[in-house]
Amino acid sequence: MDATVLADALTRLKRAHGQLGGVIAMIENADDCERVLTQLAAVSKALDRAGFKIISTGLQQCQAARGRGEEPPISLERLEKLFMSLS
Template sequence: MVGDEESITLVLNRLRRAQGQLAGVIAMIEQGRDCKDVVTQLAAVSKALDRAGFKIVASGLRECMADSGDGNKEPMTEAELEKLFLALA
């Protein structure tokens, strides 16, 4: 993962939150909870995952556009970056 320690911590916190929310959605379905409640929680999980993905892309944008430094990876093109962003849409 690229990015500074603070960004990585934020991403991990968001992913852990999403993991907990997803476990909650699974439990709600197993309990036969109301569809509205399940969908509301599922939307929260989706939003948490989206935010984590956006943070990963945003914090790593400089590294994605530049050579990784190991000499084995070419910098990403503008089209590749656009595709990466759109994958989260």
């Protein structure tokens, strides 16, 4: 997949990367449990959104390929399985 097409997902992943570093630092510094879990939930949500964005992009690419009469880069069945693995 082209990184330019997935710029939004990449931004989300970079944000999650930074948030995860913050969570690790919070745990190492014995920060408040509620604050740690709140930040961990934010990391999880960012990862989920990035995954769903990637799936969405894959669906668009499959549809575009079929519209051009080409074989899609991945089957819709495989995308469905990947989508279900995220939920």
